[in-house]
Amino acid sequence: MYLQQALSLLLLISGANGVSVERSPISSNCLHAVSITTTLNFSSATDFFNLQCNILENKFGPSNVHFYGNDNLTLWDAKQNDVQYACRFEPSNKSDVAAALGVLTETWCNFAVKCGGHSRDPNFSNSIGGVTIDLRRLNSVEVIRNGSAGKIGGGAVTAEVYSALDARNLSFVGGRIGSVGVGGFATGGGTSPLSSRHGWAVDNIYEYELVLPNTTIVNVNEHQHPDLYWALRGAGGGSFGIVTSFLVRTFPQGRLYAGRRSWHNNYTERVVNEVYDLYTGQDNNTRVSADFYYGYVQAEDTFTPAATLRYFEPIDNPPVFAPIDRIPATTSAGQISSLGNISGPGVVPANPPPMRHLFQTMTTFPSRVWLQKSLHIFREELEGIKRVAGLNPQIITYTIPSRAIRSMSDRGGNALGLTDVQGPLFITFLSSAWLRAEDDPLVGDFYDRVFARLEDASRSLDAYHPYKYIGYGRLGEDIFSSYGSDNRKKLLRVQQSVDPRGIFSSTGLCRGGFKVR
Structure with missing residues (x-):
């Protein structure tokens, strides 16, 4: 027609x-x-x-x-x-x-x-x-099952969902940034500040409502289309159809402590040691969440360590952060607030104009030496691109807590290939922003050098793990090989079974994103 x-x-x-x-x-x-x-x-x-x-x-x-x-x-x-x-x-x-x-x-x-x-x-x-x-009009948030689940539209962003659930003292496993869409986040893995208590986002989704490539609308869960359910939990939705809604687990969550610290570069080694202790202590205190950032400040030609600290109870200055707070901070702020407030706005402002960005990631087993070495490599390699206009690079680490890894076997498991790992693991990713298109090759070469050295260093320290988090992946990487050979083969079978014409393949009509191949 x-x-x-x-x-x-x-x-x-x-x-x-x-x-x-x-x-x-x-x-x-x-x-x-x-x-x-x-x-x-x-x-x-x-x-x-x-x-x-x-x-x-x-x-x-x-x-x-x-x-x-x-x-x-x-x-x-x-x-x-x-x-x-x-x-x-x-x-x-x-x-x-x-x-x-x-x-x-x-x-x-x-x-x-x-x-x-x-x-x-x-x-x-x-x-x-x-x-x-x-899909932005598909942004509804409906609490069902007496508050134990929520139906979220496929176009909703993180801040909208947090705010809707905050009003009922509930939450879900969402991201750190309010303007990030639930759609990509909740099909690619979903590392979250809440992961030490509740796991990753993909393991808190009961059901996906999916428009298949042949335009059929199906509900995908552990009982209906279980192989497709497994694939959507970590391989992203871009290879299988269009997700129009998610049925997610919700749970009680009130206000919490959220703080931000930054320090002079001279204190970097001490900060990293304290962050390492917070990371490896999450298994014993699941109320703790911490993220570490090490960035270059171009205007001052200096490096700055920083951390975001969260404690999922309304306790001001929680004692668990006392050791890191003994390090003299350049800036320090904290508040008792809600996830909706601390995640930031749900819209991308038109001004200032958006910058160019590049991410790349890798995973390691816990290692203090690795964390220190990664920052040393970052500093050395950055020397060659310090004059790139508007440059704002950061090397960032999060954890994959043991609780999150254990959850990856729930309801038939997910596609990530991490279920046999003894956690925790560390995700390290490099996030950079800059202004001019003509500097794209310089930044790309910088990434090539950094990650070649990071991988070599992690292998030499026996800290390397092959997993790559798709949400921080770089275009051209073979993300799905990092899920393991058996999982990759199964993903290919699932993709070809739901999309025999290749509409959502790298040579089809919807070519963007990381494609199962």
């Missing part, structure tokens, strides 16, 4: 614009941009994608379809923000998602799916030249 609409619309303009139409050699049932040629000065691909947007507009109305030239979308990363999409489609419910997917797959039109839009690469959540399906 939609193919005929596209052909009719194209033929309607062909007399005026000199467009000739022929069937694509790719498929007898698909109209493809390559098969549209023109004798005038406009792009055939642009015309093709605009036709798909016109079909969507005719079906769903102009308030749901926003053409690029008239839109005001702001994304977190400048590389994605600069992408010129044909239009952005905002579905209002799961049926809209399925119907739009039917339009795009029948006419073989490229698309991307956006939840919070916190990805770092074009096509991940904003389509290059195609249609961006923006």
Whole structure:
């Protein structure tokens, strides 16, 4: 039906614009941009994608379809923000998602799916030249099962969910940043400040509501489509369809202590030692959560260690933080607050304009020496790029607590391949922001050098673990090999079984994100 609409619309303009139409050699049932040629000065691909947007507009109305030239979308990363999409489609419910997917797959039109839009690469959540399906209207939060579960829309962001649950003294396993979408977070793993008590996000999801590549809407849980449920728990939703809602575990959680400290670089070794003790003590005190940051301050040409400290009780200056608080701090702040407040706003501001970002990650077993060595490598390699405009790099560590690893076997387990590990583990990732596109190669080379040395150092200390957290992955990495050979093979089987046409593959219509391959 939609193919005929596209052909009719194209033929309607062909007399005026000199467009000739022929069937694509790719498929007898698909109209493809390559098969549209023109004798005038406009792009055939642009015309093709605009036709798909016109079909969507005719079906769903102009308030749901926003053409690029008239839109005001702001994304977190400048590389994605600069992408010129044909239009952005905002579905209002799961049926809209399925119907739009039917339009795009029948006419073989490229698309991307956006939840919070916190990805770092074009096509991940904003389509290059195609249609961006923006799930942000699917942001409902409903508490059910007498407060033990919540149904969360696939377009909700972290701050919205925390705030809705805060009002009932409940919470869920969410992220650290309010503007991060639940969709990517809750299918890629979901490391959380709450993980030492409740595990990772993927292991607190009872059910996914999923629009399959063939537009069928299914509920995916440990009893219905159990292999697909296993795959969605860690492999990301971008290979299997579009997640339109999550049924998550909720639990009592009131106000908590949240603090932030920074220190002079001279105290780095002492700070790292205290952070290490907090990390390795989480198994005995699951109310504790800590994150460590070591950043370069370009304006001052100096390095600064910092930590975020949380205690999941409303106790000001908890005694567990007394050892680290004995180190003289440059800045120190703390408050009794809620997760909704401390996670920050749920929107990405248009001003200042977004910067360019790059992440890369690795995992290690606990090692004090490793933590110190990683900072030494970071400092040495940064010397070559200190003059990159707007440079703001940080090396960051979180834990994968033992409690989180034990939870990874619940309800059939997840795809991450960590169930046999004796925890805790440490995640180290490098997060950098900068201003200019011409500096992309410099920053990329810096990452290559840093991670080559980090891996060598961790192996020499017998601290290396192969797992890579997909949420902090770098484009081009083979993330799924780090899940183990058997898990990767199973993921491939699941992906091919639900998507035999390859619509959500790296060569299909929805190419962004880390694809099972």
